[in-house]
Amino acid sequence: MNRALSICRGALLPILLVGLWEAGARTGVLPPGTLSSPAAIGAASLEALRDGSLLWGTIETFETALCGLAIGSIIGVIIGAPLGLSPMVEAVVGPTLDAIRPVPSMALLPLALLIYGFGVRMEIMVVAFACTWPVLIVTVSAVRAIDRRLLEVARVLELPWLLSMGRIVLPAALARIGVGVRVAAGIALVVAVTTEIVLNPRGLGYQMIVASQSLRPDLMWAELIWLGLVGLAFDLVLRAIEGRWLARYAAVPVS
Amino acid sequence: MCAQVSQIVPPPRTRTNPEHSALETRRLSMRFGNRLVLDDINLTVRQGEFLCVVGPSGCGKTTLLRLLAGLLRSSSGELLAAGAAVAGPSRDRAMVFQDYGRALLPWRSVWANVALAYEARGGSRAERRERAFALLARMGLAEVGEYFPGQLSGGMQQRVQIARALAQDPRVLLMDEPFGAHDAMTRQHLQDAIARLGGERRITTVFITHDLEEAIYLGDRVVALAANPGRVLETLEVGLPRPRDQLGTREAPLFLKHRHRLFELLLPGTRPHE
Secondary structure (H helix, E strand, O other): OHHHHHHHHHHHHHHHHHHHHHHHHHHOOOOOOOOOOHHHHHHHHHHHHHOOHHHHHHHHHHHHHHHHHHHHHHHHHHHHHHHHHOHHHHHHHHHHHHHHOOOOHHHHHHHHHHHHOOOHHHHHHHHHHHHHHHHHHHHHHHHHOOOHHHHHHHHHOOOOHHHHHHHHHHHHHHHHHHHHHHHHHHHHHHHHHHHHHHOOOOHHHHHHHHHHHOOOHHHHHHHHHHHHHHHHHHHHHHHHHHHHHHHHHHOOOOO | OHHHHHHHOOOOOOOOOOOOOOEEEEEEEEEEOOEEEEEEEEEEEOOOOEEEEEOOOOOOHHHHHHHHHOOOOOOEEEEEEOOEEOOOOOOOEEEEOOOHHHHOOOOOOHHHHHHHHHHOOOOOHHHHHHHHHHHHHHOOOHHHOOOOHHHOOHHHHHHHHHHHHHHOOOOEEEEEOOOOOOOHHHHHHHHHHHHHHHHHHOOEEEEEEOOHHHHHHHOOEEEEEEOOOEEEEEEEEOOOOOOOOOOHHHHOHHHHHHHHHHHHHHOOOOOOOO
C-alpha cells in the first residue's frame, strides 16, 4: 500500500512533464524539428519495435559492450591483483599504467580503426580499454585490503600460487571487484554507443545518428528513451547478480 | 560407515626420525628495527610433546611462534624442524591463530574451510568433503558442517580452525593463544577438546598462552619467557598424570606447586602487602 503510494508520488513529476511537453508540442510552443511530441515518439517507438530495428540495434550494441566489458574486466583483474599483492610489482608497473590511463578511450578510435577496420572488433577494443581502468583500480585496492591473516593461512597450507589466488585472494576481493565491474558496465555502454555515433556503422548509436541526420527527431527520441530503459535494465541485472552471487563474499566475519 | 571413515583418515605418519627433536632453536634472536624482541632463544621441542610457552604480553611469544611457523625470518640463529633448517612456512607445521574470525574464510562453509587443507593435494570434491566431515565429527562439529563460520559461536569457530590445522596432517601444531579470546567456560571446553586430541594423536604441539594455569593444565613442559627482550627464564617439567581433568588436576599439589613457581617467576610482587 505504502509502496504503491510512493510509486504514484514518484511518477507524478514525469507524467506532468510529459503532459506539458505534449501540450507544448501541439500548440507549437516547442520546436517540432527537435522536440517531437510524445505521441509521435510513441508512434515511432512502436514502428521501430515492430520492424525489429530497435531490438537488432540493441543486440549489436550489447554484443560489443558485453564483450568489451568482459575482456576489460579480465585484463583489469589480471593486472590489478599482482599490483595489489606486491609493492614491488606496483613500483615497476604502476608508473607505466598511470601514464597510459589518462588517454581518453575515444582517442583510441583512429588506432582501432587502423587495426581492425569498421565492425565489431574495433568497437570491442575501445570498450575493453575503457573498462579496464575502473576494474583495475578497484582490484588493486581490494586486493591490498585483504586481511594479511588470510594470506598467511595460504602460506601455512602451502597452497600453490594459482590455488591461493583462486581460493583466497580473488574470493576475498570479489565483492569489491564486482562494484568496479558495475561501474565499468555503465562506461561500456557509453563508449559503445559513442563509438557507433561517431564512427562505427552498427548498433543503437548508429541508428540514432541516422535518424537525426534524416530529420526524424521522433525516431531519434524513441531510440534515446529506449537506450535509457535498456541501460537501466542492464544495471538492475548486474545489481541482481551482485546480490545473488557476490553478497556472501562481502560477509564480514563474525567474531 | 566406520570402516569407510578409517580408510579415509590417513594412518599416523612414520616419516619422522625419532632421533631428531621436532623443533629446535639455536641462539635464535629477532629484532624489529632497533628493538630486540627475542634474545638468544634455545628451545628443544621433543617429538610428541605438548610444550606450552607462557610469558607477559610483549615478551615475544607470538613472534616466537611465527618464527617457528616460518612466517617470519629470524635476525640471527638457527631453526631446525626435524633436523632440517626451516626456510619458510610448511604444511608440516600447522598454525592455529588466535583471531579465528580473520583466519577462516567467511565465504566458505565450515567443511569447505577444513577441506581447503586438502585442496593442494588434489582428489575429488566428494572425497575432500568426506574427509573434512570425518575430521569435523571428531571435533564434535559434524552437525554444523554446512554452516558458514559467521553463523557459529566463537568457540566453534576456533574448533573449525583447529580441524583445518589437523587436516593439513602436520608434524607440529603451533597454537597462538588459541583460547585467549573466549570466556572461561568455553575455554575449559576447548582445553579439554585439545587435551583429548593430544591423547588420540600424540601430535607435537607448541602452545602459546598468557594463562599460567592453562599452560600447566595442558602442557608436558612449560617454558616461561621474560619480556624486554624476550628470553627463556625457566623450563618446567609438568609431570602431572594424564588424562587430566578440570577439577582434580587443578587441585593437585603438584599443579599448585607449578602455579606458585610460575607466579613467582612471571608476576613477582603479587603477594598481598603487609
